[in-house]
Amino acid sequence: MTPEEKKAFEDELYTYVGKAIYSAPRKGYDDVNTAMIRQWSEVMGDKNPAYNDSEWAAKSQRGHTIAPPAMMYAWTQEGYKVASEGRPADGQVEMVQFFDRHGFSGSLGTNVDQEYFVEAKPGDSIFEESIIDSISEQKSTARGIGYFFETYAKFTNQDGVLIGTQRFRVFKFIPPVEAATAPAQDGALEVPTRAVSPRGQDNKWWWDACDEGKILIQRCQNCQTLRHPPRPMCGECQSTEWDSIESTLDGEVYSFVEMHHPKFPGYQYPLVVAVIDLAEGTRIIANVVGCEVKDIHIGMKIKGKVEQVDPKTMLPQFYPVAGSAA
Amino acid sequence: MNTFNYADVKVGDKLPALEIPITASLISCGALATRDFEPCHHDKSVAQGMGLTDVFMNILTSQALMARFVTDWSGPEAVMKGLKVKLGAPNVPGMTMTVSGEIAAKDDAENSVTVEVTGENNIWGMHMSGSVRIALP
Ligand SMILES: [Zn+2]
Numbered sequence: 271m272t273p274e275e276k277k278a279f280e281d282e283l284y285t286y287v288g289k290a291i292y293s294a295p296r297k298g299y300d301d302v303n304t305a306m307i308r309q310w311s312e313v314m315g316d317k318n319p320a321y322n323d324s325e326w327a328a329k330s331q332r333g334h335t336i337a338p339p340a341m342m343y344a345w346t347q348e349g350y351k352v353a354s355e356g357r358p359a360d361g362q363v364e365m366v367q368f369f370d371r372h373g374f375s376g377s378l379g380t381n382v383d384q385e386y387f388v389e390a391k392p393g394d395s396i397f398e399e400s401i402i403d404s405i406s407e408q409k410s411t412a413r414g415i416g417y418f419f420e421t422y423a424k425f426t427n428q429d430g431v432l433i434g435t436q437r438f439r440v441f442k443f444i445p446p447v448e449a450a451t452a453p454a455q456d457g458a459l460e461v462p463t464r465a466v467s468p469r470g471q472d473n474k475w476w477w478d479a480c481d482e483g484k485i486l487i488q489r490c491q492n493c494q495t496l497r498h499p500p501r502p503m504c505g506e507c508q509s510t511e512w513d514s515i516e517s518t519l520d521g522e523v524y525s526f527v528e529m530h531h532p533k534f535p536g537y538q539y540p541l542v543v544a545v546i547d548l549a550e551g552t553r554i555i556a557n558v559v560g561c562e563v564k565d566i567h568i569g570m571k572i573k574g575k576v577e578q579v580d581p582k583t584m585l586p587q588f589y590p591v592a593g594s595a596a
Numbered sequence: 597m598n599t600f601n602y603a604d605v606k607v608g609d610k611l612p613a614l615e616i617p618i619t620a621s622l623i624s625c626g627a628l629a630t631r632d633f634e635p636c637h638h639d640k641s642v643a644q645g646m647g648l649t650d651v652f653m654n655i656l657t658s659q660a661l662m663a664r665f666v667t668d669w670s671g672p673e674a675v676m677k678g679l680k681v682k683l684g685a686p687n688v689p690g691m692t693m694t695v696s697g698e699i700a701a702k703d704d705a706e707n708s709v710t711v712e713v714t715g716e717n718n719i720w721g722m723h724m725s726g727s728v729r730i731a732l733p
Contacts, residue, residue, distance in 0.1 A: 310629040313622065314657070316664040319597060320672040326597070331673050331733070339676040340663035344656060347631035353638070379655045383680045454644045459690050459719050535685075535721045 271372075276408070279372055283417070284405060286368075291361040291400040291421065298345035298396040302337045307392070310341055336389040342425055342434050343384075346398040362421060365402060369442040374416050376445035379438065388433040395428040403437070416443025462535035463580040473500040479514075481584045483576040486514040487552050498552040519574030519586060520549040528563050536580060542566060546574075546588060560589035570594050599671030602707045602732040611669045611697040611711065616661060618691040618717065620650065626657030643688075653687035658715065658724045665695045666711050666728040677708055678729040685720035693717045700727065707731050 271279065300306065304322070311321050319326035320336055327335040337345075348357060357363050366377070390396060403422035408415060423436040467477050476499070479486045487496050492509035503510050526544035533539060542558045544566075556574065558566055571594040574586040616622075620640075627637035632654045635642040643651045659681050667674055687693055697713040708731040715724040 306629075310660065313625045313629040314660045314664050315616075316660070316667070318664070318667050318672050326672075338660070338663065340656070340660045340679060341630070344630045344632075348633070349631060350633050352633040353635050379683060381680070381682050382655055382659060383678070384659075385678045386676050389675065454647050454649050457649060459649060459688070461719060533716075533721050535719070 280408075283365075283368065286361070286365045286402050286419075287405055289361045289365075289402050291402065292398070295397040295399045295426070296346050298398075299349065300345070302345060302390045302392050302394040302396065304335070304392050306344075307335075307337055307341070310338060310344070314338075332389070334391055336391050337394075339384070339386045339389060339434070342386070342390070342396070343382075343398075343423070343436060343438075345390075345396040346425075361402060362400070365419070366442070369417070373444050374442045376414060376416065376441075376443040378413060378441045378443070380418070380441050381437070381439040383437040384434060385436075386434045388427070388431055390427065390433055394433075396433070397426045397428075399424045399426070409441075411441065411443070413441065414443040414446060416441055418442075461581070463582040464536050464585075465534075466582070472502050475514075476500045480576060480586070483584070485517045485519055485554070485574065485576060485586050487517050487548070487550055488512050488514050496550055496552050498554060515550065517548055517550055517554075517574075519576075519588070521546040521554075521572050521574065521588065523547075523558065523566060523568055523570045523572060524553060525568060526558060526566055538579075544572075544588065546572065554586070556586045556588055558590075559587045565590070597672055599673035600669075600732055602702075602709070605699055605702075605709055605732070607699050607702055609699045611665065611699075611713075614665050614668070614695040616693045616695065616715075618653065618687045618689055618693055620689045623651045623653050623657070623687070623689065626660070627654045630654060630656035630660065632656055648686060648688055650688045650690075653723075655681070655683060658683065658687070661693075661695065662713050662715065662724060662726060662728060665697060665713060666730060669697075669711075670730055670732065673733050674730040676728065676730050677706065679726070680728075681724050681726035683724055684722035685717065687717055687723050691717040691719050693723055697728075707733075 307321050321338055324335050400421050400423040404420045406418040418439055418441050420437055420439045425434045426432050469477050487498050488500050489496050490504035490509050491511035491513055493507045495506045524545040524547045526542055529541040540563045542563055544558045546554050571591040572588040573591050574588045576584055577587045579585050624638040637651055637654045640650050693715045695715045697711045699709050700712040701710040708729050710727050710729045712727050717723050
């Protein structure tokens, strides 16, 4: 989109803000009923007697069964037509098609906020009134470029009493090309592993040794200075001649952080990443494991072991030396 | 079946974790029970066309499981006041979702507690996070 095209698109897009999704309050096809409540409860594994046990409910504070409040939005849904013929036109469908025509065909529900004021019970009719409440400016996210829109719905019963409200946020975006051209196949879910170590000319030897269970420290052949991480030239004497020694992995915590957010798939939490002083005199960055996070402290004596942390990754993991934690 | 009294719970109390195996049955039947007939929740070929391996859980099922998790703990006299959910990675068959929660706030005016809830699946991590507000006797 050129800036001019984008402006024309947005000028039309933002006219949808404030528009009603249905021309009149939409009445659920069925009144609140025990059959649909039972089916919902069975599938969700919800054994709450307030929903299905009329004997229990008669003696409860309420005196009768209720519909699960989380079913509020289910009562006014369109039904099987959505799969067999496509969703019938309404204000939201019209806006979604406008997005689709301009390439924003990806759709992702991101947030639902519901407030409940009155519990619905079998026999109640549910009416929904919805508007397109807001549309964001253009956003760039991990999914792609697009716009968030938010609908606002009010649910009332046959007496006009407001039983609840809902905000529903959707991201409409330009989907990545590969998703459209390469449909996924049947197969086992690939379990994510840790970020793969980048192996270049200068450090491949180090990772290859790690894969075999050894942590090496580079040593200048000219002046014997140790260095880590691996690099081609000695910082002391500028020699490019080097060999290596194997670390005993005796060390102590120089500094550490606990990674909380965002959580990356493939990593085990709690996740403590430490800068470690090795007995040989160099430092290494690695995980501290095998104790409570609260017991880790600067100066704590630790001992490393090279372990397989996931199906693809060998890494040194450092454990407290007996008596050094807490 | 007992329900917690407002006075008996405090901020920081943890709810017992709930492990939910994610199956094609749960996903497709959950979509139908919430009357969500979008094909991606019951037709694998449509979900695969969207780049996923299989059908994926609809929002109203995630929301239902979050609600159930809280009322399983609170007991049946609790009155649900609000539910907020933010969606993350999809739930697809073959995963296990672990739901956990903790009381984050109490409101004396309403006798309500807000439980912060997260549902993480064992493959992609965070599926849902949010909160459920319930009034207790
Ligand atoms: Zn040197």
